[in-house]
Amino acid sequence: xxxxxxxxxxVSPSSSLRRLMINVIIGLIPGTLAYVWFFGPGILIxxxxxxxxxxxxxxxxxxxxxxxxxxxxNDYSAVVTAWLFALCLPMHSPWWxxxxxxxxxxxxxxxxxxxxxxxxFNPAMVGYVVVLISFPRxxxxxxxxVSVSGEAYGLVDSFKFTFGMGDSSWDAFTGxxxxxxxxxxxxxxxxxxxxxxxxxxxxxxxxGWEWISAGWLLGGLWxxxxxxxxxxIPVALLGSLGCIALAFYLVDTETAASPLFHWLSGGAMxxxxxIATDPVxxxxxxxxRIYYGILIGLIIYLIRSWGGYPDGVAFAxxxxxxxxxxxxxYTQPKVYGGA
Amino acid sequence: xxxxxxxxxxGIHLDDHKAESLTQPLQLASLxxxxxxxxxxxxxxxxxxxxxxxxxxxxxxxxxxxxxPISAPIHAPTxxxxxxxEHRLVPHASxxxxxxxVIDVDGKDESIEFESIDVSQMQAADMxxxxxxxxxxxxxxxxxxxxxxxxRGNDLGIHTLIxxxxxxEPYITCDDSLMQxxxxxxxxxxxxxxxxxxxxxxxxxxEDNKSKAIEAMKLALQSQPLVNTxxxxxxxxxxxxxEKQLIQILTGKQIPTGRxxxxxxxxxQNVGTCAAITQALELxxxxxxxxxxxxxxxxxxxxxxxxLFGTPIKHLVGLxxxxxxxxxxxxxxxxxxxxxxxxxxxxxxxxxxxxxxxxSNNILVMQQQLIAQKPGIHDxxxxxxxxxxxxxxxxxxxxxxxxSRSKEYEKAEEYNLFDCIECGCCSAVCPSQIPLVQxxxxxxxxxxxxxxATLKSDRAxxxxxxxxxxxxxxxxxxxxxxxxxxxxxxxxxAEKKDNTQAIDPIQAALDRVKAKKGMKVTEQxxxxxxxAGQQKQIDExxxxxxxxxxxKA
Numbered sequence: 001x002x003x004x005x006x007x008x009x010x011v012s013p014s015s016s017l018r019r020l021m022i023n024v025i026i027g028l029i030p031g032t033l034a035y036v037w038f039f040g041p042g043i044l045i046x047x048x049x050x051x052x053x054x055x056x057x058x059x060x061x062x063x064x065x066x067x068x069x070x071x072x073x074n075d076y077s078a079v080v081t082a083w084l085f086a087l088c089l090p091m092h093s094p095w096w097x098x099x100x101x102x103x104x105x106x107x108x109x110x111x112x113x114x115x116x117x118x119x120x121f122n123p124a125m126v127g128y129v130v131v132l133i134s135f136p137r138x139x140x141x142x143x144x145x146v147s148v149s150g151e152a153y154g155l156v157d158s159f160k161f162t163f164g165m166g167d168s169s170w171d172a173f174t175g176x177x178x179x180x181x182x183x184x185x186x187x188x189x190x191x192x193x194x195x196x197x198x199x200x201x202x203x204x205x206x207x208g209w210e211w212i213s214a215g216w217l218l219g220g221l222w223x224x225x226x227x228x229x230x231x232x233i234p235v236a237l238l239g240s241l242g243c244i245a246l247a248f249y250l251v252d253t254e255t256a257a258s259p260l261f262h263w264l265s266g267g268a269m270x271x272x273x274x275i276a277t278d279p280v281x282x283x284x285x286x287x288x289r290i291y292y293g294i295l296i297g298l299i300i301y302l303i304r305s306w307g308g309y310p311d312g313v314a315f316a317x318x319x320x321x322x323x324x325x326x327x328x329x330y331t332q333p334k335v336y337g338g339a
Numbered sequence: 340x341x342x343x344x345x346x347x348x349x350g351i352h353l354d355d356h357k358a359e360s361l362t363q364p365l366q367l368a369s370l371x372x373x374x375x376x377x378x379x380x381x382x383x384x385x386x387x388x389x390x391x392x393x394x395x396x397x398x399x400x401x402x403x404x405x406x407x408p409i410s411a412p413i414h415a416p417t418x419x420x421x422x423x424x425e426h427r428l429v430p431h432a433s434x435x436x437x438x439x440x441v442i443d444v445d446g447k448d449e450s451i452e453f454e455s456i457d458v459s460q461m462q463a464a465d466m467x468x469x470x471x472x473x474x475x476x477x478x479x480x481x482x483x484x485x486x487x488x489x490x491r492g493n494d495l496g497i498h499t500l501i502x503x504x505x506x507x508e509p510y511i512t513c514d515d516s517l518m519q520x521x522x523x524x525x526x527x528x529x530x531x532x533x534x535x536x537x538x539x540x541x542x543x544x545x546e547d548n549k550s551k552a553i554e555a556m557k558l559a560l561q562s563q564p565l566v567n568t569x570x571x572x573x574x575x576x577x578x579x580x581x582e583k584q585l586i587q588i589l590t591g592k593q594i595p596t597g598r599x600x601x602x603x604x605x606x607x608q609n610v611g612t613c614a615a616i617t618q619a620l621e622l623x624x625x626x627x628x629x630x631x632x633x634x635x636x637x638x639x640x641x642x643x644x645x646x647l648f649g650t651p652i653k654h655l656v657g658l659x660x661x662x663x664x665x666x667x668x669x670x671x672x673x674x675x676x677x678x679x680x681x682x683x684x685x686x687x688x689x690x691x692x693x694x695x696x697x698x699s700n701n702i703l704v705m706q707q708q709l710i711a712q713k714p715g716i717h718d719x720x721x722x723x724x725x726x727x728x729x730x731x732x733x734x735x736x737x738x739x740x741x742x743s744r745s746k747e748y749e750k751a752e753e754y755n756l757f758d759c760i761e762c763g764c765c766s767a768v769c770p771s772q773i774p775l776v777q778x779x780x781x782x783x784x785x786x787x788x789x790x791x792a793t794l795k796s797d798r799a800x801x802x803x804x805x806x807x808x809x810x811x812x813x814x815x816x817x818x819x820x821x822x823x824x825x826x827x828x829x830x831x832x833a834e835k836k837d838n839t840q841a842i843d844p845i846q847a848a849l850d851r852v853k854a855k856k857g858m859k860v861t862e863q864x865x866x867x868x869x870x871a872g873q874q875k876q877i878d879e880x881x882x883x884x885x886x887x888x889x890x891k892a
Contacts, residue, residue: 006676006687006774007686007687007774007776007777007780008678008680008682008683008684008685008686008687008763008776009682009683009684009763009766009767009776010676010678010682010683010685010703010705011353011682011683011763011766011767013767013769013770013772014767014768015725015768015770016718016770016771016772017718017721017770017771019770020721020723020770071718075718115719116718116719116721117718117719117720117721117722117771118719230724230728279721279722279723279724280721280722282722284722284724284727284735284737284738285724285727285735286724286727328738332735332754333727333733333735334733335596335732335733335734335755335758336347336348336583336587336593336596336731336732336733336758337583337593337594337595337596337597337598337732337758338595338596338733338755338758339595339596
């Protein structure tokens with residue numbers, strides 16, 4: 001009889017990369033729905049364009065690298081990168097900006113390093129930072145929540161804006177994000193009690209943004225529940241961000257935002273559960289993940305408070321990515337029987 | 340005794356698939372037509388055959404042995420004729436051939452007479468000798484000869500004796516079956532171990548999914564109580580039956596890297612070995628058979644059989660109702676996986692012609708669909724760390740993989756590659772389905788090969804350097820000899836010179852030649868000393884020649 005010679009163990013796989021990626025996509029749904037609810041369906045166009053382009057670029061590079069295309073597209077990692085990248089962009093970003101960003105993410109951020117598993121930096125953040133630095137005007141044109149601007153756009157309108165076919169009327173309904181507004185106002189020595197009078201601020205963070213962040217939190221809990229990610233990075237990240245924010249908040253509530261505001265604004269929640277937890281570019285030891293999370297939380301606060309950009313999640317993640325080899329080297333667990 | 344259980348890092352919960360092979364009672368396997376007995380069924384030196392081809396052997400007769408301390412003799416499991424001593428396929432991960440004694444079974448099962456012995460009168464050393472003579476090896480899987488382990492444990496002093504009945508691998512139920520059917524023999528075996536090792540306490544660890552075995556063992560222990568001995572039900576989690584893991588569960592202690600259990604006063608033995616010890620010490624019978632589980636979705640009736648060593652697997656598969664896949668032998672394109680051992684740590688067999696050996700606890704026949712990890716087809720590692728979560732050795736499998744893959748073996752060793760027990764937990768949970776353990780085995784093999792090569796080249800270098808040194812010494816000695824000779828000669832000639840008042844040797848030689856030449860010339864002259872008549876004749880002849888020359892002119 002013929003017998004197959006393979007090495008043990010002989011067990012059916014208990015999980016797959018595809019399953020992990022699908023879990024991440026499912027986790028992104030609540031926050032994305034909240035986004036649509038408060039800002040309109042424009043973000044879905046961002047996501048669609050980015051996803052199609054990501055798959056296209058991935059297929060192209062795989063073909064150039066003479067790799068199998070279908071199994072790699074099937075792992076959905078490109079979809080996750082695209083989705084995360086698209087969520088970072090302002091709604092109604094021009095189509096070419098999305099293409100440039102996701103193209104850089106997939107080609108330079110992912111495949112030039114060797115593809116999935118070999119990229120030292122989070123590809124979505126690489127793409128985002130490239131367009132953030134290159135196209136500051138487009139990247140700071142944020143929509144006001146529908147409830148604030150009173151103007152709701154349908155999918156067709158959004159489609160026109162994205163492809164530059166609409167009028168520029170929607171410019172009237174753009175404005176600074178809550179984080180941006182707060183930073184600018186604080187630099188003008190306005191007290192927070194006065195700043196928060198602006199209609200863009202809600203109960204805990206910005207109108208809409210606080211609920212979107214809550215959506216990311218809900219999705220993050222799903223990731224923890226399904227064991228797609230572990231608790232170390234999000235807890236350390238939000239913990240360090242919260243602690244440093246609390247320290248400054250306790251010194252003077254008029255010159256610093258509360259920890260809750262920091263958690264529920266900008267990319268903190270999305271970053272904590274979905275971006276910093278990208279396993280490829282994150283630290284891989286449990287203790288290392290804690291240091292890695294703490295580092296990101298601190299850098300986010302530094303950039304938000306004293307840096308040139310209103311939010312700092314992307315830069316914080318990329319800077320922490322650089323420290324990963326060092327962190328992993330010095331946080332090896334003590335092995336069984338080791339001294 | 341109040342036992343506080345500890346946990347080891349990680350581990351995984353697996354579908355245990357144990358019920359399948361426990362549906363039918365333990366049976367005695369029928370005699371096969373032929374027994375194939377590999378000469379190396381233990382860790383250590385292979386045995387040398389002590390019989391010849393054509394000899395008739397009886398059950399229990401010693402047929403192979405070795406003088407090496409780490410070895411175990413082999414006894415004929417039944418009567419028959421030795422038909423060959425040759426290389427046959429043996430159960431080994433490499434699929435290699437090795438020397439085997441082949442016995443054509445005659446079916447009479449005639450036995451030698453086992454002398455009766457009285458174990459109650461024996462000293463520890465006698466018992467250990469007996470165990471050595473009767474070929475007992477550990478039945479837990481590694482087949483380490485039991486007697487050297489016992490003597491070492493005896494020398495070092497043991498405080499805790501641990502009896503391993505965990506049997507954590509899926510499918511395998513041979514120990515479960517043994518404990519259910521022969522609990523008294525196991526307990527008596529433990530009592531003999533206690534006499535040899537004098538531990539202060541004895542813990543029998545059994546996973547809590549084997550309630551019948553636990554019950555049977557507790558009952559047996561009640562009927563023949565042993566001091567400070569307890570059956571401990573431990574949580575079912577793979578790999579609780581690994582020696583290091585079981586020790587950690589039961590005592591909370593870890594064996595330091597590179598050391599063995601008895602270095603920290605702990606002695607671990609499998610329940611099967613305990614029963615074999617009982618048989619050896621009470622009946623004076625050698626190790627000739629063991630309980631083997633035949634299981635998996637590839638056979639019709641999984642179960643446990645007491646099989647003679649050397650029984651071909653094919654024979655046992657036949658007893659288990661044969662292969663599920665019909666036409667397996669007719670068509671070559673049906674494939675299935677034949678595994679010796681459990682699904683987590685066992686190894687594939689190339690053929691069902693290979694025999695059961697002392698280490699064979701389980702034969703797993705799996706249909707191909709179950710095999711997930713085909714070599715070469717897997718996604719890339721995304722460093723998710725699931726492997727590290729389940730690693731009982733608390734390693735970082737993702738880093739070991741990274742370095743193994745890029746052949747950075749020094750780095751892999753830095754990440755404690757050799758602390759890997761190859762339990763397979765990391766491979767089982769990997770979302771990228773990377774056959775991690777395969778990578779580690781390959782790396783370990785490479786490193787060992789390099790070490791061997793280094794050792795070999797070191798030896799060669801030392802040999803070469805020694806040779807060079809030796810030649811140099813020889814040359815020097817010869818030169819010294821020549822020098823001494825020359826000096827002696829010079830000295831002698833100088834003494835001569837002194838005696839002859841410094842005559843120039845060349846001149847002297849020339850003078851000698853000259854003198855010699857002069858002598859020769861005188862000798863050669865035949866015109867000296869002539870008579871007057873002769874002179875006259877010569878003168879006349881000369882006058883004639885002169886006249887003739889003048890005439891001519």
